Amino acid sequence: MERAEAGAAGSSLVHDQVVPAGSSSSRVIVHVDLDCFYAQVEMISNPELKGKPLGVQQKYLVVTCNYEARKLGVKKLMNVRDAKEKCPQLVLVNGEDLTRYREMSYKVTELLEEFSPIVERLGFDENFVDLTEMVEKRLEQLQSDEPSALTVSGHVYDNQPINLHDILHIRLLIGSQIAAEMREAMYNQLGLTGCAGVASNKLLAKLVSGIFKPNQQTLLLPESSQDLIHSLNHIKEMPGIGYKTTKRLEALGISSVRDLQTFSSKILEKELGISVAQRIQKLSFGEDNSPVTPSGPPQSFSEEDSFKCSSEVEAKNKIEELLASLLNRVCQDGRKPHTIRLIIRRYSSEKHYNRESRQCPIPSHIIQKLGIGNYDVMTPMVDVLMKLFRNMVNVKMPFHLTLLSVCFCNLKALNTAKKGTIDYYLTPSLSTTSRSGKHSFKMKDTHMEDF
DNA sequence: TGGGGTTAT
């Protein structure tokens, strides 16, 4: 659909437009992408790091680094040894604890939600915002006696000229102004810089946000969308086409975006299934009708640690550590998880992705004690997790794990108890005074006395 | 490859 309208670009009068205002076929989407996010958070925590080449380390990897480090040859996900070799002055900070990154990440999302509530998170450092409605409102308010009212903010992809008689151009231009305001607010209120891309769908917004890097923004006009997608050197660079699909496409002789565009739809559907085939072939044309889905609060909380583990005692200690952190997080969230999952990774040379998991409902008597801090929820939870562990790992046989992870999911708002019902008065978290939800949980803090 | 997340099957 979006392709069809792009063809009508020659028309210059607003009333020529086939697309009615506010139609779902013409959207304004912004993708906001923070610059080297973890490194920025670290430089805010410790301003002495500013100006120095900085890497954030997890285990033996530099997972991200600031631009000073990049200039000196450090890359994302580079081995610490290689990074130090390339850049001996590199300063490293440990980034295995994501707490501060996660908190800052949600501050960014919340700031963006003030512009429009339709904000979708992608990882900790990217957000999509659907600006369609906001742009419509600004268009209605527009008094065209101010000359600056219709000036684009930031770059335009390919330097394509804007046609002020083309309503699609005007809407995207206003989107670029909102994007600039968002970046200003992020900097003024949170001290963070980032890039933004404005386009008519999520795929194109995401691709175009990376064109001018760091701390810049780019607008994509519909006439340039084919140039943008063909600027990709390989289909693996297309968001939505991952490792597995890339391998299967390569086996079919498909490696460029144009290969995918021109490949037989029928054969692609046979090979990948109709759903994936149709979706990725549309992506290859720059078409993406997926909505910006408001993320809201997280669907799950998890903590993981990669480490060598070959005994049940080691496993139990790690599980207690992971669980203690999770309990603090869940406590602050206010909602209660109803399912718990244990994930392991077994040591085995090959096998790209090998993880196994077991999950079970959290016993209701434990759920009730969550969030009020004073009852010992650790011991019964650890018991549950160790049962899951023994269900996956035969502890009577030698084993070697390289990762343990604990996940709380199936989060429910509060409990369904309503004021005035029996349930309400039988529910400790509701009928007692404790409603702050901010009790810290310390692992080795032995006895938590009863009320 | 880390330490997270999501949705679909």
Next chain:
DNA sequence: ATAACCC
């Protein structure tokens, strides 16, 4: 429960 995707 796993598999795919994203960062």
